């Protein structure tokens with residue numbers, strides 16, 4: 925199981941996601957629908973609790989994904 929504490933970002937993780945959100949090769953589209961504000965608030969962060977810790981990834985609306993190497 926997981927606890928509420930598994931769902932947080934430390935400062936390094938937060939910075940890595942911020943940096944990636946602004947720097948990745950964003951396609952600015954979702955399928956054939958143009959994104960409204962690509963890379964300006966279209967980021968989702970996914971927490972996946974595992975037996976060795978919580979894996980964290982971030983997904984942009986353009987489909988790009990960042991896997992944080994935090995385990």
Ligand SMILES: [Zn+2]
Nearest residue numbers: 950951984986
């Ligand atoms: Zn993007």
